Amino acid sequence: MNVPTMAEMMAQGKQPEVLFWVGCAGSFDDRAKKITKAFVKILQKSNVDFAVLGTEESCSGDPAKRAGNEFLFQMQAMTNIQVLNAYEVKTIVTACPHCFNTLKNEYPELGGNYQVMHHTEFLKKLLDDGRLTIEGGQFKGKRITFHDPCYLGRANKIYEAPRELIQKLEVELLEMKRCKSNALCCGAGGAQMFKEAEKGKKEIFIERTEEALSTQPDIVATGCPFCNTMITDGVKNKEKEGSVKVLDIAELIANASDL
Amino acid sequence: MHYLPNIIFATILVVGIGFFVQNIKKIIRNIKLGKSINRSDNAQARLKNMALIALGQSKMVKRPVAGILHILVYAGFIIINIEVIEIIIDGLFGTHRILSFAGGFYSFLIGTFEILAVLVFASVIIFWMRRMVLQIPRFWNKEMKGWPKNDALNILYFEMILMSLFLVMNASDYSLQQLDVDHYIKAGSFPVSHFIATWLPQNIPFLEILERTTWWLHIVGILIFLNYLYYSKHLHILLAFPNTYFANLNPKGKFNNLEAVTNEVKLMLDPNTDPYAAPAENATPPEKFGASDVFDLSWVQLLNAYTCTECGRCTSVCPANITGKELSPRAIMMKTRDRLEEVGKNINLNKEFKPDNKQLLNDYILPEELWACTSCNACVEACPVNIDPLSIIIDMRRYLVMEQSAAPQELNMMMTNIENNGAPWQFNQMDRLNWREE
Numbered sequence: 038m039n040v041p042t043m044a045e046m047m048a049q050g051k052q053p054e055v056l057f058w059v060g061c062a063g064s065f066d067d068r069a070k071k072i073t074k075a076f077v078k079i080l081q082k083s084n085v086d087f088a089v090l091g092t093e094e095s096c097s098g099d100p101a102k103r104a105g106n107e108f109l110f111q112m113q114a115m116t117n118i119q120v121l122n123a124y125e126v127k128t129i130v131t132a133c134p135h136c137f138n139t140l141k142n143e144y145p146e147l148g149g150n151y152q153v154m155h156h157t158e159f160l161k162k163l164l165d166d167g168r169l170t171i172e173g174g175q176f177k178g179k180r181i182t183f184h185d186p187c188y189l190g191r192a193n194k195i196y197e198a199p200r201e202l203i204q205k206l207e208v209e210l211l212e213m214k215r216c217k218s219n220a221l222c223c224g225a226g227g228a229q230m231f232k233e234a235e236k237g238k239k240e241i242f243i244e245r246t247e248e249a250l251s252t253q254p255d256i257v258a259t260g261c262p263f264c265n266t267m268i269t270d271g272v273k274n275k276e277k278e279g280s281v282k283v284l285d286i287a288e289l290i291a292n293a294s295d296l
Numbered sequence: 297m298h299y300l301p302n303i304i305f306a307t308i309l310v311v312g313i314g315f316f317v318q319n320i321k322k323i324i325r326n327i328k329l330g331k332s333i334n335r336s337d338n339a340q341a342r343l344k345n346m347a348l349i350a351l352g353q354s355k356m357v358k359r360p361v362a363g364i365l366h367i368l369v370y371a372g373f374i375i376i377n378i379e380v381i382e383i384i385i386d387g388l389f390g391t392h393r394i395l396s397f398a399g400g401f402y403s404f405l406i407g408t409f410e411i412l413a414v415l416v417f418a419s420v421i422i423f424w425m426r427r428m429v430l431q432i433p434r435f436w437n438k439e440m441k442g443w444p445k446n447d448a449l450n451i452l453y454f455e456m457i458l459m460s461l462f463l464v465m466n467a468s469d470y471s472l473q474q475l476d477v478d479h480y481i482k483a484g485s486f487p488v489s490h491f492i493a494t495w496l497p498q499n500i501p502f503l504e505i506l507e508r509t510t511w512w513l514h515i516v517g518i519l520i521f522l523n524y525l526y527y528s529k530h531l532h533i534l535l536a537f538p539n540t541y542f543a544n545l546n547p548k549g550k551f552n553n554l555e556a557v558t559n560e561v562k563l564m565l566d567p568n569t570d571p572y573a574a575p576a577e578n579a580t581p582p583e584k585f586g587a588s589d590v591f592d593l594s595w596v597q598l599l600n601a602y603t604c605t606e607c608g609r610c611t612s613v614c615p616a617n618i619t620g621k622e623l624s625p626r627a628i629m630m631k632t633r634d635r636l637e638e639v640g641k642n643i644n645l646n647k648e649f650k651p652d653n654k655q656l657l658n659d660y661i662l663p664e665e666l667w668a669c670t671s672c673n674a675c676v677e678a679c680p681v682n683i684d685p686l687s688i689i690i691d692m693r694r695y696l697v698m699e700q701s702a703a704p705q706e707l708n709m710m711m712t713n714i715e716n717n718g719a720p721w722q723f724n725q726m727d728r729l730n731w732r733e734e
């Protein structure tokens with residue numbers, strides 16, 4: 038793919054409109070890389086002038102902070118801020134709600150002030166500005182339920198942008214009983230992604246997947262690479278991977294237009 | 297001897313209110329044991345929160361049945377207690393129904409109080425049934441055994457008794473008024489108690505004794521209730537106001553950045569500092585990171601602990617608790633309060649805190665609880681009085697990780713990876729852009 042880095046842009050004396058913050062999952066995790074590429078395809082189709090940091094990007098520090106390691110978090114944050122400020126970055130978009138929340142809310146006090154957007158907000162804006170058209174394509178008429186990521190929803194009160202995008206696909210949007218501000222976590226947040234759960238009677242991702250499946254969906258839509266992993270595991274555990282797909286909103290939009 | 301009742305009344309009143317003031321002072325002293333945190337900004341937004349959430353109970357009605365019943369009990373209880381003003385004046389000066397000069401308005405008030413009293417009584421019965429008959433699960437979690445369960449029931453019984461006393465008092469008064477007994481001037485309207493009056497024997501000495509007894513029990517009951525608050529989750533009827541006022545106004549996802557850490561990290565990243573320099577002579581000892589005891593929490597977190605109503609709405613939406621983990625955000629708040637109370641008693645006894653070889657961590661809250669949290673903020677969202685259990689969990693994790701290096705092994709690996717290669721997994725930083733070529 039033709040994706041410029043900030044360094045390459047700078048060498049040509051150019052300043053992109055927006056920085057795409059890929060995040061660790063989006064860079065390294067095989068499943069999440071597909072989301073990254075889908076999002077890039079939409080950006081390219083909409084002629085968005087963007088760049089990535091590439092090897093100059095480093096973990097936002099979110100999992101360290103939620104685990105209680107404030108030192109490591111601030112080391113990561115300040116290192117990233119040095120890079121971002123050196124490139125005079127103004128606007129950042131990311132497909133990871135954890136990076137989004139950390140960059141948007143926790144970096145400013147440490148000297149990093151940017152306009153930070155989650156990719157669903159950014160896509161919604163492209164749509165409103167007439168730069169992006171969304172069609173139903175292969176998803177027309179499908180039953181889709183959306184799982185609210187905690188760090189997008191409750192943490193930052195973004196509930197509508199993802200839903201408006203999904204509805205543009207001419208699908209049937211189904212709500213789970215626990216949705217929006219009452220949504221149940223997928224179980225990955227707060228650094229849980231990186232450890233076994235404490236002992237209990239059930240896994241959180243199973244509880245949430247059961248709820249998603251109870252809406253009888255064709256697709257469970259997500260807006261977070263970690264939620265995506267958890268729900269995908271849940272669907273496999275319930276042996277439903279043949280009939281129910283777990284897809285990020287960026288993938289839905291890109292696939293609908295056969296990008 | 298004629299003034300004996302007035303003197304007894306004044307004494308009871310002074311003692312009752314005196315004890316209450318003492319208790320409030322203790323609570324304020326204990327809350328002040330917490331670390332400072334600035335919540336003096338944005339008074340307008342704070343007042344609005346207090347008006348909507350504490351006074352208007354906007355978060356209560358998210359569960360409509362409990363919410364509406366609660367508003368009835370709360371509004372009813374407060375409005376009926378306007379009556380206490382009259383009781384106090386009558387008690388001190390030996391008058392009877394002193395405010396009755398207000399005529400029609402007085403009748404309107406008394407009538408309203410009576411109807412509210414019945415509604416409160418009925419709501420309290422439904423509350424009791426939800427707990428004891430329907431056994432709604434959030435009232436039966438394991439932290440609700442013993443005192444917390446009895447406390448909740450005590451209050452319900454108490455309200456039933458107070459409302460009954462009020463109505464029987466009015467019924468006997470009404471009968472005495474009808475019998476043209478001296479002193480019992482015709483005042484007030486009694487839409488409810490005139491029914492009760494029909495069951496009472498129309499015997500003047502009996503009615504007089506009944507009226508006096510219920511009158512005295514009513515006021516004594518209210519004073520007992522006032523003093524019971526300190527030992528009860530019912531402190532929330534007072535503390536909900538400051539608690540919603542001082543609550544966090546930032547987006548829920550924003551965790552505070554520890555300033556002490558910022559200073560050290562800046563030094564570490566500054567190429568001009570000499571890593572081998574000896575610490576300055578009079579350098580202040582490094583601050584403790586995170587929280588292992590109530591002293592390390594902020595005063596807002598301690599205020600949270602005293603405000604908790606033990607309703608369990610937080611726990612009933614907590615993904616960890618729902619799936620059977622040890623963690624219960626309500627228990628986090630209850631344990632914090634228990635420890636704070638223990639520290640308070642220690643101070644009462646010794647004039648200052650004498651180390652007792654105990655702390656909030658391990659003696660009350662176990663690491664297993666702390667590590668089960670997904671930081672999903674569901675508890676914070678659900679709390680009807682804006683309590684933030686998550687902030688305590690994170691502060692205690694900070695202590696475990698930064699002071700004790702006691703994170704679970706897998707998390708240590710995750711953190712080592714971030715340190716070494718800038719990602720929580722073992723990938724090479726140089727491969728970060730590989731997806732572009734794949």
Ligand code: SF4
Pocket residue numbers: 610613614615616617623624625668669670671672673674675676685686689
């Ligand atoms: S933030 Fe933690 S304690 Fe609160 S509901 Fe979520 S998992 Fe439970």
Ligand code: SF4
Pocket residue numbers: 603604605606607608609610611625626629678679680681682683685
């Ligand atoms: S923290 Fe809030 S929601 Fe939880 S039990 Fe206490 S008052 Fe209820």
